[in-house]
Amino acid sequence: MSIILGPNRYGKAETRLVRVVRDGAVHHLKDVNVSSSLSGDMEAVHLTGDNAAVLPTDTQKNTVYAFAGKHGVGQIEEFARLLAGHFVDTQPAIRHARVEIEEYFWDRIPVSGHSFVRAGGEVRTCVVHHDGDGRTTVVSGLRDLVLLNTTGSEFHGFAVDEYTTLQPTSDRVLATAVTARWRHASAPDSFGESYTEVRRCLLEAFAGTHSLSLQQTLYAMGKRVLDTCDGICEVRLEMPNKHHFAVDLSPFGLDNAGEVFHAADRPYGLIEGGVLREDAPDAGFAWE
Incomplete structure (x- = not known):
């Protein structure tokens, strides 16, 4: 009887993001919890430890923050679509991306x-x-x-x-x-x-x-x-x-003028x- 790899996925769970839009003296707040999960051609990493197809979970977290700085965070459905499309479109090994977002209202x-x-x-x-x-x-x-x-x-x-x-x-x-x-x-x-x-x-x-x-x-x-x-x-x-710690967006060529924060637990x-x-x-x- 042979043993094979079954369905699998991996990702970054609960990336806490607070986005502040500073409209003069009136500020607007978006508070979300983002979880991403990717699946695709991942046999090698499981069977031999070859990480060539693996986009690190830390990179997935960074992408959430960078996209918040670059695109803002409007409707959570649209932000999730943007992230999911990015992961699949830019990573040849990824066939499916699941992005879940919880929004906390203020x-x-x-x-x-x-x-x-x-x-x-x-x-x-x-x-x-x-x-x-x-x-x-x-x-x-x-x-x-x-x-x-x-x-x-x-x-x-x-x-x-x-x-x-x-x-x-x-x-x-x-x-x-x-x-x-x-x-x-x-x-x-x-x-x-x-x-x-x-x-x-x-x-x-x-x-x-x-x-x-x-x-x-x-x-x-x-x-x-x-x-x-x-x-x-x-x-x-x-x-x-x-x-709330300001996220360093400089590795992605972006400034963070007090707008993108990591909400520490x-x-x-x-x-x-x-x-x-x-x-x-x-x-x-x-x-x-």
Whole structure:
């Protein structure tokens, strides 16, 4: 009985791409996840290790970024067609290309031309503590509130040592996925309306703060809530720094004027902190 090679394919999975179109003060955002898979005359690489027909998966990733810089990213179907056609038309051994794209939607925060909130995925939360003395504490919150500023963020003047490689910047993409919890000193007339108001404060403070650090932005967001919502006595925030690194397009003869980014998954900076009124009543327990 003979043994033969069956159907096979290979590719680059989940190339994260963020494309910013800078139309003056108003920016437009395209956030996608691209996976490519190629198949064709691949017997030699499997049977003998001959890589002559193999277009490296790293090249497939680079092609996604280069095409974003060269052609932009419009409708994802058209971008996928462009990529798939390129792989088949330029590689003699490739007979079939599969390109899958997921698109993540963002809504513009109305007070800014460059601030966005991820549409969908946000989770509303609450924890209620009640003790035998009849004391009830309500902690409202949310998680997975994904926010992004395409400009208006800096990071410089930080401590350095022999292991520091990070370069100072006066203009960067600032993105985070907010987990926020806020403790009520008194019950509002409507928890629903209170939630909407706190969320609005968080969004507006994020969009309206020219950030020199994510810590500064965190404090500004918590302070805005307390300044606006009298019945809330404490806000605790967890804000991972979702790093966006500009992709070097020079190997492809292209410039990248702050338009094509790699959205890094991990590792990430994690910024945590609380903002509270000086006279905030003691919760009496760890309320998180």
